[in-house]
Amino acid sequence: MATIATSLNIATQRVVFTSENRSVHLTGPVRLNNPWNLGSRTTSRMVKFSPVKAAPEGGISDVVEKSIKEAQETCAGDPESGECVAAWDEVEELSAAASHARDKKKADGSDPLEEYCKDNPETNECRTYDN
Amino acid sequence: MAVSTIYSTQALNSTHFLTSSSSSKQVFLYRRQPQTNRRFNTLITCSQETIVIGLAADSGCGKSTFMRRLTSVFGGAAKPPKGGNPDSNTLISDTTTVICLDDYHSLDRYGRKEQKVTALDPRANDFDLMYEQVKALKNGIAVEKPIYNHVTGLLDAPELIQPPKILVIEGLHPMFDERVRDLLDFSIYLDISNEVKFAWKIQRDMAERGHSLESIKASIEARKPDFDAFIDPQKQYADAVIEVLPTQLIPDDNEGKVLRVRLIMKEGVKYFSPVYLFDEGSTISWIPCGRKLTCSYPGIKFNYEPDSYFDHEVSVLEMDGQFDRLDELIYVESHLSNLSTKFYGEVTQQMLKHADFPGSNNGTGLFQTIVGLKIRDLYEQLIANKATARAEAAKA
Numbered sequence: 471m472a473t474i475a476t477s478l479n480i481a482t483q484r485v486v487f488t489s490e491n492r493s494v495h496l497t498g499p500v501r502l503n504n505p506w507n508l509g510s511r512t513t514s515r516m517v518k519f520s521p522v523k524a525a526p527e528g529g530i531s532d533v534v535e536k537s538i539k540e541a542q543e544t545c546a547g548d549p550e551s552g553e554c555v556a557a558w559d560e561v562e563e564l565s566a567a568a569s570h571a572r573d574k575k576k577a578d579g580s581d582p583l584e585e586y587c588k589d590n591p592e593t594n595e596c597r598t599y600d601n
Numbered sequence: 602m603a604v605s606t607i608y609s610t611q612a613l614n615s616t617h618f619l620t621s622s623s624s625s626k627q628v629f630l631y632r633r634q635p636q637t638n639r640r641f642n643t644l645i646t647c648s649q650e651t652i653v654i655g656l657a658a659d660s661g662c663g664k665s666t667f668m669r670r671l672t673s674v675f676g677g678a679a680k681p682p683k684g685g686n687p688d689s690n691t692l693i694s695d696t697t698t699v700i701c702l703d704d705y706h707s708l709d710r711y712g713r714k715e716q717k718v719t720a721l722d723p724r725a726n727d728f729d730l731m732y733e734q735v736k737a738l739k740n741g742i743a744v745e746k747p748i749y750n751h752v753t754g755l756l757d758a759p760e761l762i763q764p765p766k767i768l769v770i771e772g773l774h775p776m777f778d779e780r781v782r783d784l785l786d787f788s789i790y791l792d793i794s795n796e797v798k799f800a801w802k803i804q805r806d807m808a809e810r811g812h813s814l815e816s817i818k819a820s821i822e823a824r825k826p827d828f829d830a831f832i833d834p835q836k837q838y839a840d841a842v843i844e845v846l847p848t849q850l851i852p853d854d855n856e857g858k859v860l861r862v863r864l865i866m867k868e869g870v871k872y873f874s875p876v877y878l879f880d881e882g883s884t885i886s887w888i889p890c891g892r893k894l895t896c897s898y899p900g901i902k903f904n905y906e907p908d909s910y911f912d913h914e915v916s917v918l919e920m921d922g923q924f925d926r927l928d929e930l931i932y933v934e935s936h937l938s939n940l941s942t943k944f945y946g947e948v949t950q951q952m953l954k955h956a957d958f959p960g961s962n963n964g965t966g967l968f969q970t971i972v973g974l975k976i977r978d979l980y981e982q983l984i985a986n987k988a989t990a991r992a993e994a995a996k997a
Contacts, residue, residue, distance in 0.1 A: 530752060535811030541819070549823070552717030558823035559719035560710060560754075561816070566660045567751040569805050573665075589678055 530568045537561045650987070651739050651764045652980055653784050655775030657835050658791035659828055661802055664771050666958050667791065667969045671769065672697050674951060674973035685760050688750045698765035702772025703749040705731040710754025721773055721827035728778040731770075735784050738764045767980055776835040787873065787979055789972060790839035794846045795821070800857025837911035840867045841975075843968050850899040850921050859899060861921040862964025864971065868914040872979040872986075875916040876939050876971055878905035882916075887936070894932050897925040901933070920964035927953070933967075940971060941978035948974070 541557035548554060587596035658664045672679035672694045679692035679699060690701035707727035708716060718725050734744040741764045748757040776782045776790070793801070799821060806812040836842050841864065848859040866875035878885050884906040890896035901922035908917045918937075924930045927949070934940070934948045942948060951970045952961055960966040 531810050534809055538811040538816050541823075542816070545819070545823075553714075555823045555827065556713055556717050556719055558820040559721065559827075560714065561820050562660050562824060563710070563720060563751065563754075565802075565806050565809060565812070565820075568809055569661070570665070570751070 530564065530571055534561070534564045534568050537564050650741060651766065651768050652786045652983055653735060653739050654767065654769045654976060655782070655785040655788040656769060656771040656791070657773065657775045657789070657832070657839070658771075659773065659793065659798070659824075659832055661805060662791050662793045662798065663801075663959065663965065663969075664791065666960065667789075667972075668692060668699050668769065668771060669958060670951070670955060670966070670969045671973040671976065672699065673955060674970070674977050675767070682760060686748055686750075686757055688752055688757065689748055689760055690751070691746075691748075691760065691762065693765070696765065697767045697769060698762060699769040699771060700746065700762065701749070702726075702731065702770055702774055703751070704747050705734075706749045706756070709749070709756055719824060719827045721824060721831050723774070723777060723831060726774060728774075728781065731774075732778060732780045732784075734762075735768070735770060735781055738762065738768050739784055740764075767976075773832055774835070776838040777831065782838055786983070787870070787976060788839045788841075790836040790842045792833075792836055792842050792844045794844070796847050796855055797845050797857050797860065800855075837913075840870045840873060841865065841972055842910070843965065843972070845965055848899065848921055850902060859921075859923055860960075860963050860965065861919065862968055863917055863919045864964075864968040865908075865910050866916045866918070867910075868916060872982040873975060874939055876918055876937055876975070877916060878903060878918060878937060881938070882907055889929070889932055889936070894929060896922075896929055901929065903933070918968075920967060923963040925962065930967075937971075941974045 537557070537560050541554070541561050544557040545551075545554035583595070587593075590596055656664060656667060658667075668679070672692065675694065675696045677694045677696075679694040679697060681687070681689050682691055682693055685691075690704060692699040703720070705727045706720065706725055707730075708718065708725040713720065713722075713725050716724070720726075730747075734746055737744050743761055743763045745759040746762045747759045749755075750757045770781075770785075774781075775785070776788055782788070799818065802817050802821065803814070806817055807814075844863040844865065846861045846863070847857060848854050848861050850861075851859060864876070866873070868875065878887060885904070887903040887905070888900065889903065890900045899922055901920065901924070904917075904919040904921075906917055908915050910917075920933075924933075930949050930952060931946060934946065937948075940948060948967070948970055951973070952966055955961055955966075958966065960969070
């Protein structure tokens with residue numbers, strides 16, 4: 471086995487398989503040796519792998535809803551326990567992510583040419599002419 | 602299952618190896634041991650030093666809006682890295698790179714659940730890596746920064762961050778660790794009062810399924826002890842604090858629509874001279890609305906005074922109320938001094954350009970814009986100073 475260290479900048483083509491809501495990860499008995507596919511598994515600074523939770527169909531809104539239910543259940547016993555606090559912190563994180571996703575969607579919904587021209591008004595395709 | 606192809610430029614260096622395996626006659630690109638991932642990759646690109654700005658605030662307190670205003674002052678829109686992870690938290694413009702400190706979570710969402718800690722807790726964050734990488738970027742060295750994916754709650758493959766002219770680190774703990782704090786050329790803390798935080802989160806979350814007034818309140822209250830212990834104390838280190846409080850113009854108002862906003866500016870910070878109203882160092886109360894300017898209800902009130910904040914000498918500029926018309930904004934701008942604008946009306950122009958951002962008609966938008974201009978000024982002074990120092994060194 472030859473090992474060659476390289477200090478080059480190269481463009482690599484990465485093929486990533488994801489479902490629409492990013493919930494499907496490669497699992498099962500066969501682990502393909504293509505580390506660029508593994509995403510967080512190769513690079514996570516966590517010591518152990520976490521089970522990848524499948525996001526429900528409705529996307530992040532459903533996850534937010536579910537996290538609220540979980541937080542309420544967790545806190546039913548002891549509202550000051552670390553578990554309860556961590557559960558509500560997860561609700562906050564997901565709510566913020568849902569809000570950012572809404573903002574992003576709003577921004578993406580606008581016309582791409584107009585978006586481009588906002589930043590590049592001097593280019594030919596963005597010029598407007600009076601008679 | 603959708604198949605997507607992502608092209609990205611990856612810098613390969615000492616921690617990546619090309620291996621040819623004789624048994625399978627294939628070439629694999631792989632990373633060494635997982636533990637070496639902690640050691641970030643380095644790539645020296647330029648000798649110019651980066652200035653580092655820290656922005657601290659709780660989640661849902663307007664960091665993103667502030668960042669959009671700040672990058673706009675420098676010109677050009679800030680965008681996520683092209684061709685990278687679509688869930689990257691980084692924003693890049695010509696001059697500025699904004700990185701989110703959530704990327705330095707040492708525990709992902711499942712890890713925090715297991716350990717029963719919040720993201721606010723320092724135990725959930727890797728300050729050693731944060732320090733190493735911010736220091737490297739400040740010294741002009743590119744780094745491979747992890748990505749915390751807010752959707753999945755997991756840490757994604759790292760992204761390469763090149764040293765920018767201005768690096769902004771925003772998040773929960775930019776001033777928590779002393780080593781990181783010492784790297785900051787300027788720091789800002791957004792201090793949102795509980796009443797306003799509650800009002801903002803209602804606005805943000807009420808439409809979200811599953812949320813109710815009770816759940817919003819419960820979440821704020823549950824996080825409060827950690828917030829008070831780990832986030833709030835950072836404000837004592839900030840060079841500028843933007844405090845957001847309920848208005849005093851409407852008695853017993855707690856709707857959180859009209860706001861009283863205070864800009865607390867530390868005196869004696871190098872390259873930063875505070876904004877003032879009429880006469881530097883005096884105490885002034887100013888109601889611009891009157892014979893010359895008519896304002897709509899409940900009007901606008903300004904206050905300016907020297908004060909002390911955590912034993913530091915500070916200047917405080919306060920605005921209560923909101924702008925409903927353009928002439929109100931221009932009138933106010935023309936009475937403020939030391940704004941570091943490049944032309945008359947630049948503050949107004951910036952505010953109008955982003956009239957759709959939250960807070961564009963009140964003190965939050967005004968003071969965020971002003972702080973943006975002060976940071977631009979600080980950057981230009983620093984660069985000019987370095988150029989002079991270099992020229993003198995060359996002469997000697």
